Amino acid sequence: MSAISVGQAVVLGIVEGVTEFLPVSSTGHLKIAEGLMNIPVDDNSVVGFSAVIQVGAIAAVLVYFFKDIKRIVSAWFRGLTNREERYHHDYKFAWWVIAATIPIVIVGLAAKPLIDGPLGSLWVVAGSLIVGSGVMWAADQMGRHKRGEDDTSFKDAMWVGCSQILALLFPGFSRSGATMSTALIRDLDRVAATRLSFFLGIPALTGAGVYELKDALGAGVGAAPLAVGTIISFVVAYASIAWLLKFVAKHSFNAFVIYRIVIGVGLIGLLATGVLSA
Numbered sequence: 001m002s003a004i005s006v007g008q009a010v011v012l013g014i015v016e017g018v019t020e021f022l023p024v025s026s027t028g029h030l031k032i033a034e035g036l037m038n039i040p041v042d043d044n045s046v047v048g049f050s051a052v053i054q055v056g057a058i059a060a061v062l063v064y065f066f067k068d069i070k071r072i073v074s075a076w077f078r079g080l081t082n083r084e085e086r087y088h089h090d091y092k093f094a095w096w097v098i099a100a101t102i103p104i105v106i107v108g109l110a111a112k113p114l115i116d117g118p119l120g121s122l123w124v125v126a127g128s129l130i131v132g133s134g135v136m137w138a139a140d141q142m143g144r145h146k147r148g149e150d151d152t153s154f155k156d157a158m159w160v161g162c163s164q165i166l167a168l169l170f171p172g173f174s175r176s177g178a179t180m181s182t183a184l185i186r187d188l189d190r191v192a193a194t195r196l197s198f199f200l201g202i203p204a205l206t207g208a209g210v211y212e213l214k215d216a217l218g219a220g221v222g223a224a225p226l227a228v229g230t231i232i233s234f235v236v237a238y239a240s241i242a243w244l245l246k247f248v249a250k251h252s253f254n255a256f257v258i259y260r261i262v263i264g265v266g267l268i269g270l271l272a273t274g275v276l277s278a
Contacts, residue, residue: 003045008037009225010232013053017236020057020205021198021244023136023177023256024263028125031171032267035122035276045221047116052226055209056233061198064241069202089150093199096154100161101203107165108208119169122271122278128172129264136181137257143184149192156186161200172264175201180253190248198241 004012015033019026030050031041039046062069075090085091108115118124163182167175176197183193270276 003043004039004049004221004225004229006225006228008039009049009053009229011037012049013056013229013232014236016050016053016229017057017060017233017238018240020054020233020237021061021176021201021241023174023180023253024260025125025129025132025167025172025174025177026054026057027167028129028172028174028263028267031120031122031125032263032276041120041122044116047120049221049226049229051208051211053209053229053233054205056230057237058202058205058209059234060237060241061202064238065195065198069199072199092154093152093157096152096157097161097199097203099154100157100200101207103162104164104168104204105207108168111169115168115171120171122267122276124170125172126264126267126271128170129174129260129267132166132170132173132177132181133257133260133264136177136253136260139181139184140190140253140257143193144187145184145189147186147188147192149188149195152188152192152196156183156188156196157200159186160196164200164204174260175204177256177260190253191245194245194248 012030012033015029016026019029027050034041034046034050041047072090072094075085075088076094079085079088079091079094111119160179160182163178164175166178167173179197179200180190180193183196184190188196267276271278
C-alpha cells in the first residue's frame with residue numbers, strides 16, 4: 001500500500017503550491033500537514049514525495065518566467081562562442097545562478113543524514129519559523145530597497161544562493177524567506193529580491209526533486225499520488241507566483257512575519273500537548 005494516498009496527495013499538492021514561493025516555508029507546512037494526517041514525516045518515501053512534488057512548483061516558475069528564462073539561456077549559449085555577448089548581464093547572470101547553486105548541492109549531499117533525521121523534527125520547524133520571522137523583519141527594515149533586478153551582481157547571487165542552506169538545514173526557515181531576506185539586506189527592492197529568489201530556486205529544487213524520485217517510488221509512494229501531487233502543485237504554484245509578485249510590489253513582508261510567528265507558536269502548542277508528534 002502506498003505510504004500516501006491520492007486524497008492526501010491532493011492536500012499536500014495544494015500546500016506545496018501555495019507555500020513553495022511564499023516566504024513561509026513549504027517544508028514546514030508540508031511536515032505539519034503530514035503530521036496532522038498521521039503520515040510519518042521521517043519516512044524516506046514521504047521525504048522523497050515532498051521533494052518530488054516541488055518539481056510541479058518549479059515547472060510553474062518555468063512557465064511563468066518562460067520569456068525571461070529563454071532570454072537568459074539564449075544569452076548564455078551565445079556567450080559561449082561570442083566574446084562580445086559575454087559582457088551582457090543575462091550571460092553573466094546565467095553563470096551566477098550556476099555558481100550560486102554549487103554550495104547548496106555540496107551541503108545537501110554532505111548533510112543528508114542530518115536533514116532527513118534530527119533536523120527534520122517538527123520542533124526544529126517551529127523554532128525555525130519563529131527565528132526566520134525575526135530575520136525577515138530585520139532584513140525588510142534594514143534594506144534600502146534601492147536596487148532593481150538589472151543592478152544585481154555576482155556577490156548578490158552568491159550571498160542569496162548560499163542563504164538557501166539555512167532552509168536546507170533548518171526546515172521551517174523557508175528557502176524563499178532566506179533568499180528574499182538576504183537580497184533585501186543587499187539593498188535589492190522587494191520585486192527584484194523575489195524574482196532573484198525564483199531564479200535561484202529553479203536548479204536547486206529541480207535537482208532535489210530528481211534526486212529524491214528514486215526514494216519516493218522505491219520506498220512506498222505510488223506513481224498515482226506522485227503524479228496528482230505534482231500536477232496540483234504546478235497549478236496552485238502558478239497562481240501563487242502571480243499573486244506574490246503583485247503583493248510585494250506594494251506591501252512589506254510584515255504580513256508573512258506575523259503569519260510565521262502564529263504558525264510557529266501554534267505548532268509548539270500542538271507538540272507540547274501531544275496532538276502532533278515531533
